[in-house]
Amino acid sequence: MPIFKRRSISQLGKKKDNVPEGLWKKCPSCSEMVDEITLKQRHRVCHKCDYHFTLSAPERIEMLCDPDTFEEIDANLETVNTLGFKDYLEKVKGYQKKTGLKEAVVTGRCEIAGAPTAIGIMDFRFLASSMGSVAGEKITRAIEMATAERRGLVLVCASGGARMHEGILSLMQMAKTSGALARHADAGLPYITVLTHPTTGGVTASFATLGDVIVAEPKCMIGFAGPRVVKETTHQDLPPGFQTAEFLKEHGLVDMILDRSNMRDTLGFLLNFMLKGSNKKAA
Template sequence: MSLSDWLLEKKNLRAKSSTNNRNIAIPDGLWVKCDKCGLLMYYKALNRNSKVCPQCNHHFPASSQERITQILDIDSWQGINNSLISTDPLGFKDQKLYGKRLKDMKNKTGLQDAVQTGLGNINSIPVAIGIMDFRFMGGSMGSVVGEKLTRLIETATEKKLPAIIICASGGARMQEGLLSLMQMAKISSALQRHNNAGLLYIPVLTSPTTGGVTASFAMLGDIIIAEPKALIAFAGRRVIEQTIKEDLPTNFQTSEYLFEHGFIDLIIPRTNLKQKLADILYLHRNHVNN
């Protein structure tokens, strides 16, 4: 083989190899890049760390099902009121019919609405727990979310259990109008009866917790916990700045800002949340028993 033929063959082999490499498909979702620090992680490693970046401690969004796995003891979850579904009492339409939007959300998330409620154990301590899911219409609070949380709290009161609500919501669901706003008072009344029975209620504020949720049950806890750097607010930054005609601090409406000003009691990373909840529940149970 001449030198020119050998070089030509090598060139063809390199071209073929390059083409083969381009055709190798890497499945989506295997690797996750941190939005804050840019660290590239294998998705299973991220899930094992409760969806918290091991380098910068950025908390990725977590679904209600993922939080059930993260917080509760294995096989202790018992969902309640799973059959409740939203209707369209106002015949509301924005970019699409509200009924169609609900159907799309159910198909996309596998959920009936924006909260899962149930009973379970945290380090063998029984609790009643509600977990909001931002994937379902931004975790907005409509009639079903309000009814499920109210029934959860009433069950906790009847069974003399501590109640925990993991908050993740854009606020009241505008497609249900006044009916959504009524849920604020309904849930708050149930919490008052729960409190009168001497029982513990802990809201855990995740990012985001805003609007009518912040204005009601998210801020009515005996101990209010938040995840680091969570967005916690009632109205948006721009609305407030336009109203008061002043610029707000850069960290305004974050967990850290609210902690400094006494609005929340603890900031706990998600990786430590289960153990810290167990510690609080244990201390409260012993106090009540004594």
């Protein structure tokens, strides 16, 4: 009896991983092979298990903003290496080339179901969408524009946390964005955060969790430190589902979990509803 089972000729070449690069994606959750066209039609959600693949900033804009209404602001703000961190700018340039973005955040004006909105989208492909001084500045400017032009505000969050290459300058963005949000709230204007996989660190501890309405995508991971760090620090076993969107909704930290297919309609409804109220008060 042979020790190793020989693959029959009929099996050769049938391995699903052999499909041409770029046309098919293997779902990391259920291992189903999904073709790019189906993925695109479903906003990159697996048709079998509802796994949400990462969306780029341009894909988010297409998904959330009314067609042809997005107008980018501060597109040319670029990072400088204030602290002289070794190889930092080379790394940033590499990500710029890879993603076609100048920084980890894209901001601008748009309409969502007709509601005038300022939007900021974090793109996880760019250095894990870590928040450095440029990302923080772009978000702050988007918030201030929303306040000045009496727009609703939507920030789509995804982040590995503050950008370590910029040290304390990264952490300062937490206070800066939170201050701008307080002034936006004082003006009676709505702010919605959309938390996506993963939202962690300084972003969670500042603007990501300050929304009037906090929306999350299904099964996404939301936390400050990762589960391994929490477990090692507290020496306790973590409850099942710890730091998932569903767990946080159950514990009151997330207001609603939305599928990508109805994200635009729901955000638009909320923005229109809240803007109507705030503009009535302002009048």
